[in-house]
Amino acid sequence: MNLTLRVWRQKDASSEGQFETYEAQDISPDQSFLEMLDAVNEDLIVAGKAPIAFDHDCREGICGTCSLVIDGRAHGPDSGKTTCSLHMRRFSDGDNIVIEPFRAKAFPVVRDLVTDRSSFDRIIQSGGYISVKTGSAVEANAMPVPKENSDLAMDAAACIGCGACVAACPNASAMLFIGAKVSQMALLPQGxxxxxxxxxxxxxxxxxxxxxxxxxxxECMKACPKEIDVANIARLNREYLKATITTRD
Amino acid sequence: MILDSHVPDGPLSEKWEKHKFDLKLVNPANKRKYTVIVVGTGLAGGAAAASLSELGYDVLNFCIQDSPRRAHSIAAQGGINAAKNYPNDGDSAHRLFYDTIKGGDYRSREANVHRLAEVSNNIIDQCVAQGVPFAREYGGNLANRSFGGAQVSRTFYARGQTGQQLLLGAYGALMKQVDAGKVKMMPRREMLELVLVDGKAKGIVVRNLVTGEIERYSGHAVVIATGGYGNVFYLSTNAANSNVTASYRAYKRGAFFANPCYTQIHPTCIPVKGDLQSKLTLMSESLRNDGRVWVPKKSGDARSPNDIPDDERDYYLERRYPAFGNLVPRDVASRAAKKACDEGLGVGETKLAVYLDFRDAIKREGEAAIRAKYGNLFDMYEHITDENPYKVPMRIFPAVHYTMGGLWVDYNLMSTIPGLFVLGEANFSDHGANRLGASALMQGLADGYFVLPATIGGYLSSVSHKDRPETTVAEFDAAEKAASDRIEKLLGVNGTRTAVSFHRALGKIMWEHCGMARNMEGLARAISEIAALREEFWKDLKVVGGADEFSQGLERAGRVADFMEFAELMCRDALEREESCGGHFRDEHQTEDNEAKRDDEEFAHVAAWEYKEGADPVRHKEELNFENVKLTQRSYK
Amino acid sequence: MRLIKYAVGSSIGRKQVVALTGLLLVGFLASHLSGNLLILFGPEAFDSYAEFLAAHPLLIPAEIGLAAVFITHIVWGLWVSFQNRAARPDRYEVNENEGGRTPGSATMKYTGVMTLIYLLIHIYTMKIQHVAGTSLWNHAVNWFEIAPYTLFYLFAMVGLGLHLSHGLKSAAQTFGINHPRYTPVIEIVGFVLAVGFGVGFGILPIWSLTVGSQL
Structure with a gap:
């Protein structure tokens, strides 16, 4: 199939960006979306033009590196999938596809479709862990955890930190991301x-x-490739309220 | 040079305790005066950076990803082994040790593997304390399952995302230390050179992948934990950015590279479709518990699989291995699939696939039961292939998954370069010639949490804290120049072909001649083809963009350039190892029923390669002594 | 200190302020609607209720309190909106919903602003313009006979309903109530209340123009 792409190009964080139009030709329906971009890039390089920069790594939906807003949807039209797991059979010959970076003040563009999501790391740095020094842990079965809580903690812990929740949120809020981590820890005795x-x-x-x-x-829950539930945001809200009331600070 | 593994004396089960006592310690007040550079943030690197900084060392931690949380350890699905013996089924550290040694086809170091088994329990304790949500029983205790054909249930798991959860645990520990100011985290940096001062590893030169700047960092020791080199095959289950550059740069500076030919091929991957495919997707081998593997008996049978009657199907694993059937180990299943395809019995468009059929399991247990067990895998398969595996058999084919070879390290995980430590998949030490399922996560975390934090003190106690060079010394100048020159050279070729197209061509050569089965002729041909391709690369490569900008094309070109050289080393190693063992299968060395034939007389050793500028690399041997296990031929009949 | 930071300086605190004041306003609307529905019982019933309220000694303190709640809700709501806009300085070229938004949630700030405009007009027409001692019932019904006003009124009530359709369940979520058993109930109650308020207020002009003007 042949497609027309409108892609956001931006040289670096301080430059102005704009959309450029590219033709993607002879694309097979079995290719993944990123493989389609690979093909476009190969052609661009051969033609001496700068290839489109986009983040990707594992290409199996778990590392959270890939991003992209495709026709207005974070990670494209499929729900519960990352961009790397999106296949071209989802599109039809002649389609026009608009590809944009995740947009948020907290995710500045690095180049083209690549954004800087280190704000997520800084959020985790401020407390998204259990402080246990290596070697000081108690026997693993010393603290039983009700299976239901353990399962709910796992549901929350499935977050891959991709930032689709922020990209899809009309307010660019990261509450689902924090809610998932706060929930995971709040549900476990260790936390x-x-x-x-x-x-x-x-x-x-x-x-x-x-x-x-x-x-x-x-919107976050619907865009989340791991389908993390907004119940985690509710838990975050009540944890926050409770902590505000009880803290001695 | 004699390779000294520094394995301590004494009974196997007491070596590690004894060694820890014998190691000199660094005064707690002095630890903060030592800087350790850790490259990589996966299970091994992340755990090491966090643990070292908790001990008081000052840590600089680098990764190529935009965040340490994205290291490729995250993609491990199955689980992590430990000798907890919670199910009371007779497991012990010694049994885990024995299984791992045997699974590695007797090509690993006894003392290392036993230590791994010993600390396995501490890993589980550590991870649970970090909030890793392992699967649990209704009573609230941890659940276990049997994995990869093990006779005991010793695998801990977090759904199909164990690697992710363990990595996020280590990442949390790391972030805690970053917040405390004890680890300085530097993402989007690629290590391009190792810097040696007076023969000791004292720093690295990296490229800032955002700005393109070359940066220098010095320390008292350098730790490489940059994963495996499976992407030398172009198509593998590895992440797109996984590469050999950091290890290869260290090799070129004098670290020996051990057993590069040991690669693991995983049997249940989704077959290749089309030339532009960039990645192979693995499906859990648990599928083989219920799926039956077969090919048509008749070559070129074009019928739809469901129209082929049973007596015209060859259930070759069940036929050849009546005892284990479809559950034979990974290497055996992979080779059997290749053999079937080589005989022209392969299925699908490319004829490079075999069927994995759930028809009988669905008939026996009902579709609902199968969906409950494998629903997510079936969905994934259908999503990628657009075929419904409940209705037609899956098509599977083996793919490169893990590399057992790596930089040579001694018992302290130190390479042949003093002060250079290597952890996780990047080293060679614990899996021999074949890695068992659920062992990679165990090894990465063992190295990072428990082994290195103990052994690095032994080295640093011998180094003065004043012995940290300024980054302005001549050695750094030279290293930076080497890195910049290489970049300039890559940019200067200005030919017509992309780095990816060269990588693809390299992968084809490697898969063809240094893949699941190797032989002398093919390996020799591969070596000459690689040399020709390399020449072509330096004549016709095209990279668009400059050195001082974010340029994924340049990153890729640099990695492919290193793969091009490294591939030759792999082939040489495969050529010299005139036996079949684990993941390394030489056509010339097989039994009458086409099984791997080891040569313990000649090859019960580690092959460690030394780089020689302008000459062929030199092969050194570290003899493997087996005092506690008896070497037997693996049999799955 | 934490409490000030909570209410002023934190995202969750701010929206809990919006949610809390919103819930209080729903309480006010409930009493206001039940009072207003007295219009349907004719001038005597309604006017005596209005006079009772006007003469009540707690009216002024209640109005001050109500105004404070309104203003807080409005100021904090707008504040949150402006911040949210600032969180995405560069907009998307294509805006497509992921499937979580509802007509109520997507229009929250617009229906809020519309309700505010209505509120100002409402205070002017029904409180400032109304001469004490005359029939408020007559005054109200007369206003409803002005077509543009009534159309705007109806439009505003649809907006109010939309606003509440998201506001009630959203407030529950904001205070951390999300439970597989109770959330569906809260959603139904929220929807019924939203429709109830919209229809309840909306019925007044329709009744006035059909039945009331005949009285």
Whole structure:
């Protein structure tokens, strides 16, 4: 099939960007979306033009490196899938496809479709972990965890940190991302000692990074390639309220 | 040079404890005066960076990804082994040790593997304490399953995302240390040179992948934990950015490279479709618990699989291995599939696939039961291939998955360069010639959490904390110049072909001649074809863009250039190893029923290659002594 | 300190302020609607209720409190909106929904602003313009006979319904109530209330123009 792509090109963070139009020719329906971009890039390089920069790594939907907003949808039209797992059979011959980077103040563009998502790392740095020094752990079965809680924690822990929640959120909020981490830790007995400080610090960092406020539109959950539930945001909200009331700070 | 593994004396099960006591310690007040450079943030690198900084060392941690959380350890699905013996089924550290040695086809070091088995339990404790949500029983205790044909249930797992959860645990520990100011995290940096001062590893030169700047960092020791080199085959289950550059640069500076020919081919991957495919997708080998592998008996049978009656199908694994059937180990299943395809019995468009059929399992247990067990895998398969595996058999083919070879290290995980430590898949030490399922995660974390933090002290205690060079010394100038010159050279070719097209061509050569089965003639041909391709590469490569900008094309070109050289080393190693063992199968060395034939007389050793500028590399041997296990031929009949 | 930071300086705190004031306003709307529905019972019933309220000693404090809640809701709501806009300085070329948005949620700030405009007009027409001592019932029904006003009124009530259709369940979520058993119930109650308020207020002009003007 042949497609027309309108792709965001931007040399670096400080340059102005604009859309460029490219033809993707002889694309097979079995190719993945990124393989289609690979093919376009091969042609661009041979023609002496700068290839389109886009982040990708594992190409099997788990590393969270790939991004892209495709025709207005984070990770493209399929739900529960990352861009690398999107296949061209989802498109038809002659389609026009608009490809944009994830857009948020907290995700500045690095080049073309590549964005800087280190704000997510800084959120985790501020408390998204359990402080246990290597070697100081107790016997693994010393603390039983109800299976239901363990399963809910795993549901939340499935987050791949791709940022689609932010990209899809009308407010560029990262509440689903924080909610998932806060929930995972709050549901486990190991997470209790730091429960209060964790949520307070993570939300503070979230706000300082310039993410927006959640208005419960649930676009994040629908865009999330791991289908993480907004119940995790609710848990975050009540953890935050509780911590605000009980903290001694 | 004599390769000294520095394995301590004494009974196997006491070596590690004894060694830890014998190692000199660094005074706690002095630890902060030591800087350790850690390259890589996967299970091994991330765990090491976090643990070292907890001990008090100052750590500089680098990764090529935009975040340490994206290291390729994240993609491991199955699980992690430990000798907890929670199911009470007779497991022990010694049994885990024994299984791992045997699974590695007796090509690994006993003492290393036993240590791995010993610390396996601590890993589980550590990860649970970090909040890793392992699967649990209703009573709240941890669940186990049997994996990869093991006779005991010792595998801990977090759905099909064990690697992800373990990595996020290590990443959390790392982020805690970054927040505490003890680790300086430098993402989007690619290591281009190792810097030696007075023969010791003292720093690295990296390229900042965002700005293109070449940056210098010095320390008292360097740790490489940059994963495996499976992408030398172009198509593999590895992440697109996984590469051999850091290891290869260290090799060129004097670190020996051990057993590069040991590669693991995973039997249940989705077959290649089309020339532009960039990646192979693995499906859990648990599928072979219920799926039956077959090909048509008649070559060129064009009928739809469901129209081929049973007596015209060859269930070749069940036929050849009546005892293990479809559950034979990875290397055996992979080779059998290749053999069927070589005989012209392959199926699908490319004829490079075999059927994995669930018809009988669905008939026996019902579609719902099969969906409950494998639903997500079936969905994934259907999503990628557009075929419904509940209705037509899956098509599968083996793919490169893991590389057992790596930089040579001693018992302390130190390479032949003093001060250069190598962890995880990047080293060679624990899996021999074949890795068992659920062992890679165990090894990465063992190295990072428990082994290196103990052994690096032994080295640093012998180094003065004042012995950290400024980055302005001549050695750094030379290293930076080497890195920049190479970049200039890549940009200067200005030919007509992309780096990816060369990579694809290299992969074809390697898969053809240094893949699942190798022989003298093919390997010799591969070596000459690689040399020709390399020449072509330096004549006709095209990279668009400059050195001082974000340029994925330039990154790729540099990695392919290293793969081009490294591939030749692999072929040489495969050529010299005149036996079949584990993942290394030489056509010349097989039993009458086409099984791998080891040569313990001649080849019970590690082959460690030394780089020689302008000459052929030199092969050194580290003899493997087996005092605690008896070498037997693996049989799955 | 934390509490100030919470209410002013934190994203979750701010929206919990919006949610809390929103819930209080729903309480006010409920009482206001039940009072207004007295219009349907004729001038005597309604006017005596209006006079009772006007003469009540707690009216002024209640109005101040109500105004404070309104203003907080509006100011915090707008503040959150502006911040949200700033969180994405470069807009998307193509805006496609992922499937989570509802007509209510997607129009929240517009229906909010519309309700505010209505509120100002409403205070002017029904409070400032109304001469004390005259029949408020007559005053209201007369206003409804002005077609553009009534059309705007109806439009505003649809907006109010939309606003509430998201607001109620959203407030529950914001306070952390999301449960597989209770959330569906909350959603139904929220929807019914939203429709109830929209229809309840919307019925007034329709009744006025059909039945009321005949009285």
């Amino acid at each position: 209790q000692p730091e429960r209060e400080q964790r949520v307070l610090k993570m939300v503070d960092t979230h706000d300082a990074e310039g993410f927006g406020n959640c208005t419960n539109e649930y």
